[in-house]
Amino acid sequence: MSITTRTHAKRTPTTAIVIGASMAGLVTARALSDHADRVVVLDRDRLPAAAVTRQRVPQSAHTHILLGAGQRLLDGWFPGLTLDLRLQGAVAVPPRDLSWFQGGAHRAPADAGVTLVSMSRPLLETTVRERLLSRCRNVTISDDVAVQGLVVQAGRVTGVRVDGIDHRADLVVDCSGRTTPFLDQLADVGYPSPDVSAIRIQMAYGTRVVRPREGDGPLGALVIDDPTRGHRLGTMLPIEGGRWIVTLAGFHGDAPPTDPEAFAAFARSLPSPELADLLDRSEALTPVLTHGMPTSRRRHVERLDRTPPGFVVLGDAICSFNPVYGQGMSSAALQADALGHAVARHGLRSARLARSFYRRAAKVVDVPWRIAAGADFADPRTTGPKPVGTDLVNRYLARMVLASHASAPVVRKLLLVQNLLAPPATLMTPATMLRVLLASSRSAVVRRPTSVTDIPVPRSAPRSRDKGSAAIDPHHHALALASHPAAGAHPSMIAR
Ligand SMILES: Cc1cc2nc3c(=O)[nH]c(=O)nc-3n(C[C@H](O)[C@H](O)[C@H](O)COP(=O)(O)OP(=O)(O)OC[C@H]3O[C@@H](n4cnc5c(N)ncnc54)[C@H](O)[C@@H]3O)c2cc1C
DSSP states (O other): OOOOOOOOOOOOOOEEEEEOOSHHHHHHHHHHHTTOSEEEEEOSSOOOSSSOOOTTOGGGGSOOOOOHHHHHHHHHHSTTHHHHHHHTTOEEEOGGGSEEEETTEEOOOOOOSOOEEEOOHHHHHHHHHHHHHHHOTTEEEEOSOOOOEEEEETTEEEEEEETTEEEEOSEEEEOOOTTOSHHHHHHHTTOOOOEEEEEEEEEEEEEEEEEEOSOOOOSOEEEEOOTTTTOOEEEEEEETTTEEEEEEEEOTTOOOOSSHHHHHHHHHTSSSOHHHHHHHTEEEOSOOEEEEEEEEEEEEGGGOSOOOTTEEEOGGGTEEOOGGGOOHHHHHHHHHHHHHHHHHHHOTTOTTHHHHHHHHHHHHHHHHHHHHHHHHTTSTTOBSOOOTTHHHHHHHHHHHHHHHHHOHHHHHHHHHHHTTSSOGGGGGSHHHHHHHHHHHTTOSSOOOOOOGGGSOOGGGSOOOOOTTSOOOOHHHHHHHHHHOGGGTOOGGGOOO
């Protein structure tokens, strides 16, 4: 008989530091709280207790839509979150109650098993922050703390520097947003910088919060102009406090004006009157606030051949999308989920963690990135690395626009894909293509008939390579189809 003696070596508790307490930082902290003994979130901003826009996240004054995929992850991490938001005034907008104008007509009413929960971005962020702190006892958040730099020792990131003092961590996650300085700092000490893809869109938002004085309108609306002509768009959605948020957007220098009358005229220039009508019968609660974004920008961290253990980057720092598709927060949640899986597999301290996470993150970012890129290139002024096959797909999109006016099943499929809840390839099955073909002929919009042969068939699509792009495949086609504004569905305004 042998006696096995087990020595229980005392395990050193693990610490993760997350830089940034915006949406990416919060969901990252939640995902890591299952794997680290201590998670410390640091933000340079003063984090307000109330649901108000804060200085370092200026985009939070604008319409923020949480796609179905993000909503599901958040509800899983924070059970009861949606109910909590509703109790604080967030408004449920079923897809069929959303007035959705695109391609010259309103789309057919349809539901897809997901409901948009409409609220201000600050309400979502503060509620998630409160839930994180109350649910995860191993998470702390410190505000007014600006991280000055990473501590790099013997080829490993071992912590962060704040006010000249080093704080040790087994893993540092950089959620400091689109303009992160930390990858540059690593480049300064000899690590390669990731390749960057930038798609030039010159997007400009103008947003105003209003309170309707009188009258009824739809429960929410989005209006999208033809991207090959004006490429203007706008949304109006109810948010907490009986208020509505109205956002107008233009591209390539066509910025919504801040003057109230000119703003209303911009709304009136849209091809359907819902937004202008709401502005007419409302009291303005804020001035018109603007935000510009010159490019959609993706850092290809998955291509890095060398990156120090103890550090990963996540959220907008990896990929900052054209916001009209409403993907940023959901992409951050999907990335945080991927990080949780990578840590579960390799451990917080593993030298293999970064590579494994970056591979997973690239997969989840790829879908929304291609969706946004495909749609952005419908505007002929857009420049940058264009996914192969985009132009070909756009011919099919013309049919999908028409089909969405007449067919609830087509709208349903689009909603699922645009909410990142179904693979884009589901839009390209023979049955769906046939449905699109038949339904498009029932659209109320009078159009010159398009020849059936204009519809690209994925299997016979060319396999050539454009520079800087992947080879064409049905998946890519479907992505663009899913997202293109002309496809009868605006991803950032997807009703769930
Ligand atoms: C106009 C606009 C509209 C948008 N609409 C939508 C939408 O409808 N739906 C959607 O899902 N997404 C939308 N987005 C994207 C969304 O805002 C982001 O994807 C989301 O906030 C996640 O970003 P992040 O947390 O990675 O970075 P950010 O939100 O930029 O946050 C970075 C955080 O890091 C902190 N920080 C930075 N440097 C330091 C430092 N050195 N030390 C400590 N802290 C630091 C900052 O204070 C900040 O809190 C929109 C974006 C814009 C610009």
